[in-house]
Amino acid sequence: MAGKKSNCYFDAYIELAECTRKEAVLLNDYINQFDLNQMDDMLTKMHELETSADRMKHEMMDRLAKEFITPIEREDIYQLFNEIESVSDAIEDILIKMHIFCISTIREEAKQFAAILLKSCDVLKQMMIEFPNFKKSEKLHDYIVEINDLEEEGDRLYASSIHGMFSTSGDPIDLMRWTETLDRFEKSCDAIEHVAIVVESVIMNNI
Template sequence: MKKSKKGFNYFEAFVNLSKYSLSSAEILHKTLAEFKASELPNKVKEMHEIEHSADIAKHELMNHLVKEFLPPIEREDIITLAQGIDDVTDCVEDVLLFINMFNIKEIRSGILKFTELISTLCKSLHDALVEFQNFKNSKTLHGKIVEINHLEEEGDGLYMEMMRGLYSSSKDAIELMTWTEILHRLEKCCDKCEDVADTMEQIVMKNS
């Protein structure tokens, strides 16, 4: 592991940020699996507390970086990676916010497959970031990044399949609008996970 002279470990901080993403993804999946519209405000509050804690952790990292004389990797890469992980958490929260905002009363068939995939992606991202701490000597990091890319492709396929199913089964304008937005945000969660994986890969290449 790489540490700054002051002892702040940026790589551990990345792992910590990814724990918030994973927690938010697990809450999203559990909330929709046990869906009760009356419980949504409480679940939104719980989700926001995780997102807020993630923001605090990200700001702490940034505060250390401002004072850092010689960070272990380029400042721009630290900022991009930290922001990318935080974006994953934000996007997962967005899904639940929109479900609540649109006053959804029932979860469409297949949505749980999508939220389960996002949870798997966030777990894979966390595992990759654990391995990223030793990126110069790691024998498994590349495989973990490839796994994230494959899962994101699975998300793309699921998005197209579910969009087609939505427009094949409904003519209701409000239903089409609301679920189009929700599906778009589910797919965006997958994209954001892949963005973090791509950033890790670029950092490895730059430091090889």
């Protein structure tokens, strides 16, 4: 029974990571098959996934408040749930910004960013599947490095995209729309890296 109690947190991390992955799939598919008429439907689906992640986090927080023995430090459990749920929020925010700014055509950079974000969420889920073995895992470090590499790829894409737009576009409204939207993509990659940082901290504290 004690093992099941310990596993519930690790299982919830995987479920949360899967929610973010589904959001990234939804966003990637929508951007690559862009149809403005589907925006309202996409917003509804995205919000359902974000709400599911938020509800799952709060359920685990309630459980954590009632337990005396936890598999890792309580602060680490709490922070990790918050960081993964923040990824869910950040991905939803991309679609919300696209809606707010009435984006009607998709830039190639957005497709590239959506692919990076989807790959990052895939690795995030794999990292959380491996996380229960953090004391002896040889794979976790590789996942952390891969997430860091993807975040850096996102940083480079963001910098080159913004530079390219300001170098070629004469439309200030279009510049504002896409600067804000691509910023949300970059922040989503940052949010995933923050999860990896917490995982790395847990490993270091338990060597």
